[in-house]
Amino acid sequence: MAYFDRLDETTFSPTGLVSGGWDPGEQHIAPALGLLAHAVETERGNGLQLARLSYDILGTLPIEPVRVHVEVLRPGRTIELVQATLSHSGRPAVLLRAWLLRAYDTVDLAGSSFPTVPGPDDMPVWDPDGTWSGEFVRSVEARRCQEEPGRAMSWVRTSVPLVGDEPVSATARALGLIDIANGLTPRRPTDQVAFPNVDLTVHLVGPPRSDWLGFDTTVTFGPTGLGLTHTVLHDTHGPLGVVSQSLTVRPRPS
Structure with a gap:
C-alpha cells in the first residue's frame, strides 16, 4: 500500500497510512x-532540480481525494x-512555491561545516507510537538520540511508496517524510500543549x-504562543539541507 493512489492526471486518493498524529x-x-x-517534478520534466520549497499549510485535510494544480511563475532554462x-x-x-535550478558538476567544490550526526546504526530504535497516534507514524522506522526534550538527532525511513505504481524521485520521497521533524x-x-x-x-x-533521512533538530517555544522547529537534514553521506517550521503553540486545558 502507498500513501496515495493516482485517480487521474491531477487527482490522488490518500490511503489510511496518511492518518495524522494530532487527529x-x-x-x-x-x-x-x-x-x-x-507533482512539480512530474509536470515540469525539464531536468531542473528542486532547491528551495516553501509550503504554507492553509488548513487540515480529511482522508479524502485531493487535487493538485501546478503553474510556472518564472520560466527559465x-x-x-x-x-x-x-x-x-x-x-x-x-x-507550495519551489525554486528549481540547473544542475552543474560541483563535485570538486562540495563541502559543508554543518556538524555530522551519528549514523542510524549508532542510535537506539525509537517508537513514535508511544507519543503520537495515527497510521503515518507507524509506517516509518525511526532511530533517536535525545539530549533533552526539544533537542535530538534522529534517523527516519519508510518502505511505503509515496504514490502507488509510478516512479517517484528520491527527493520527493524524502520531502514526504520531513514534516515529521x-x-x-x-x-x-x-497532552499539555499542541504545537x-x-x-x-x-x-x-x-x-x-x-x-x-537524518534530522538534527532543535525546538523552540516563545513566550507568546509562537514556536520554531529547526532541523539540519542529512543522508548517510552528509548534510542535505535545512528545514524550518513555524509553530502555533497552544496550551491545553488542565
Whole structure:
C-alpha cells in the first residue's frame, strides 16, 4: 500500500497510512508535501532540480481525494519558479512555491561545516507510537538520540511508496517524510500543549543518496504562543539541507 493512489492526471486518493498524529481522522501533512513536490517534478520534466520549497499549510485535510494544480511563475532554462496548490473539494489546503535550478558538476567544490550526526546504526530504535497516534507514524522506522526534550538527532525511513505504481524521485520521497521533524523531540508532552506547524520551508544542497533521512533538530517555544522547529537534514553521506517550521503553540486545558 502507498500513501496515495493516482485517480487521474491531477487527482490522488490518500490511503489510511496518511492518518495524522494530532487527529487520526485527518491527513498527516508530510505525505501531502511530498505529493506536491512529485507533482512539480512530474509536470515540469525539464531536468531542473528542486532547491528551495516553501509550503504554507492553509488548513487540515480529511482522508479524502485531493487535487493538485501546478503553474510556472518564472520560466527559465536554468532557473525556474513554480507554484503548486493541493486542494480538497475546491478549497486550497497547501500552497507550495519551489525554486528549481540547473544542475552543474560541483563535485570538486562540495563541502559543508554543518556538524555530522551519528549514523542510524549508532542510535537506539525509537517508537513514535508511544507519543503520537495515527497510521503515518507507524509506517516509518525511526532511530533517536535525545539530549533533552526539544533537542535530538534522529534517523527516519519508510518502505511505503509515496504514490502507488509510478516512479517517484528520491527527493520527493524524502520531502514526504520531513514534516515529521516537528514530532521527533517534543519540548512538552502532547497532552499539555499542541504545537502544529503552519508552514515548512526546506533548502536543499542535493538529492538524497540513502533511504535513511537524518534530522538534527532543535525546538523552540516563545513566550507568546509562537514556536520554531529547526532541523539540519542529512543522508548517510552528509548534510542535505535545512528545514524550518513555524509553530502555533497552544496550551491545553488542565
